[in-house]
Amino acid sequence: MANEPAPGRNARLIVPPLVRAGEEFLVKLLIQHPMETGFRRDVNGNVLEANLLESLSMDFDGQSVFTARTTHALTANPFLTFVVAVKQSGSFNARWKDALGNAGSISASVRVAG
Numbered sequence: 001m002a003n004e005p006a007p008g009r010n011a012r013l014i015v016p017p018l019v020r021a022g023e024e025f026l027v028k029l030l031i032q033h034p035m036e037t038g039f040r041r042d043v044n045g046n047v048l049e050a051n052l053l054e055s056l057s058m059d060f061d062g063q064s065v066f067t068a069r070t071t072h073a074l075t076a077n078p079f080l081t082f083v084v085a086v087k088q089s090g091s092f093n094a095r096w097k098d099a100l101g102n103a104g105s106i107s108a109s110v111r112v113a114g
Contacts, residue, residue, distance in 0.1 A: 013094055013108040021112050024085045027065075029058070029094050031104065035076040051100050053078065061090035088112055 010032040019025050031053070038050030053074060058065040065084060089112045095105045 011094070011104060011106045013092060013106045015092055015108045015110045017109075018111050018113050019086070021087045021114060022085050024083050025110075027058075027082055027084055027092060029080045029106075030077065031056075031094075031096060032077050033096075033098065035074065035078075037072065049100070051098050051102075053096055053098050056080075056094070056096045058092060058094045060084070060086060060092050061088075065092070086110065086112060 012028070012030045014028040016025050033053055034051065035053065036048045036051040038047065040048045042048055052072060053070045055067075055069055056078075057067045066082065070078075089110065091107050091109045093105065093107045095103070097103045
């Protein structure tokens with residue numbers, strides 16, 4: 001496993017490239033993360049160390065859109081969608097951290113027309 005990227009390093013943040021001021025649109029975030037519970041065993045019978053996402057946040061140009069402290073109920077490779085409206089062009093920035101200290105982030109820009 002030494003050649004694999006740290007969990008959560010592969011992510012997608014999808015926003016429309018162009019919106020109208022105040023128009024609602026969908027933001028989609030997919031984080032590839034194994035979400036090990038600590039109950040599974042490897043092929044040698046050793047317990048796999050628990051590794052869940054602990055925190056997740058999203059901001060738009062520094063203003064918080066949402067913040068979450070996640071629990072065991074979050075699935076592997078979480079996919080989140082939410083609706084927002086912005087008045088000016090800017091960037092969405094998502095950040096997360098897991099139980100083993102791995103952190104990840106991703107950004108995507110949206111441009112407001114007119």
